[in-house]
Amino acid sequence: MQWQDEAIIIGVKRHGETSVIAELMTRERGRHMGLVRSGRSRSMQPVLQPGNRVEAVWRARLDEHLGELKLEPLQLRAARLMETATAVYGVQAMGALLRLLPERDPHPHLFDALDIILDAMGDPADAGELFVRFELAVLNDLGYGLDLTECAATGMRENLTYVSPKSGRAVSREAGAPYADRMLALPAFLGEGTAGGAAPAADRESMAAAFRLTQFFLHRHVYEPRGITANDAREGFVQAALKALTPRADRQAG
Numbered sequence: 001m002q003w004q005d006e007a008i009i010i011g012v013k014r015h016g017e018t019s020v021i022a023e024l025m026t027r028e029r030g031r032h033m034g035l036v037r038s039g040r041s042r043s044m045q046p047v048l049q050p051g052n053r054v055e056a057v058w059r060a061r062l063d064e065h066l067g068e069l070k071l072e073p074l075q076l077r078a079a080r081l082m083e084t085a086t087a088v089y090g091v092q093a094m095g096a097l098l099r100l101l102p103e104r105d106p107h108p109h110l111f112d113a114l115d116i117i118l119d120a121m122g123d124p125a126d127a128g129e130l131f132v133r134f135e136l137a138v139l140n141d142l143g144y145g146l147d148l149t150e151c152a153a154t155g156m157r158e159n160l161t162y163v164s165p166k167s168g169r170a171v172s173r174e175a176g177a178p179y180a181d182r183m184l185a186l187p188a189f190l191g192e193g194t195a196g197g198a199a200p201a202a203d204r205e206s207m208a209a210a211f212r213l214t215q216f217f218l219h220r221h222v223y224e225p226r227g228i229t230a231n232d233a234r235e236g237f238v239q240a241a242l243k244a245l246t247p248r249a250d251r252q253a254g
Contacts, residue, residue, distance in 0.1 A: 147169045
């Protein structure tokens with residue numbers, strides 16, 4: 001058995017004295033692991049860093065075996081990802097999200113999204129918005145997608161302000177007003193805009209609401225049923241992204 005695919009490294013663990021087991025997010029074959037011989041060598045260590053994009057060749061006698069990987073670097077961005085707290089935590093947090101999916105289950109759109117977000121990690125504001133959308137995409141692929149396009153009660157597509165914690169569907173300001181204390185906030189930047197206009201950019205308040213929204217549904221549908229908790233890197237990413245969106249005067253006052 002053999003295949004070749006583009007991949008992003010999301011994790012590495014030692015195996016024996018000189019080898020490692022690399023965990024990849026591949027474009028066509030989903031999350032996949034394999035043995036990299038001499039993976040702890042000086043030449044391979046810079047390649048085997050989370051966030052790097054590589055060309056992977058996997059070989060095994062049988063498809064269900066762990067198999068052996070040969071990796072060639074395509075984009076070594078790990079050093080750049082060490083420059084900001086959002087990037088350091090973000091690459092770990094997205095790797096943890098991908099581990100919620102079945103191994104070897106193709107999700108090419110998530111590969112593409114991961115690649116784009118890793119390139120955007122230098123801008124904390126962009127990184128925060130993209131990360132929330134990545135969490136929503138993972139929820140959708142797990143079968144728990146949210147419908148944020150129209151009001152669950154009226155079918156309206158404007159003035160969507162809330163999300164029902166029961167159905168995961170958007171609710172308009174008017175329909176949700178009597179139940180506002182039981183609703184989750186729908187940040188405007190996750191909406192479709194109004195009157196044909198573009199959705200506004202996120203600020204600190206709306207970003208915090210977005211993180212609470214995805215956390216709620218990840219906990220309810222994924223973490224709690226599996227008896228696990230969110231990866232600590234997510235909280236680190238959230239705090240770093242929110243700090244970057246806090247006005248300078250407020251940061252200095254704090």
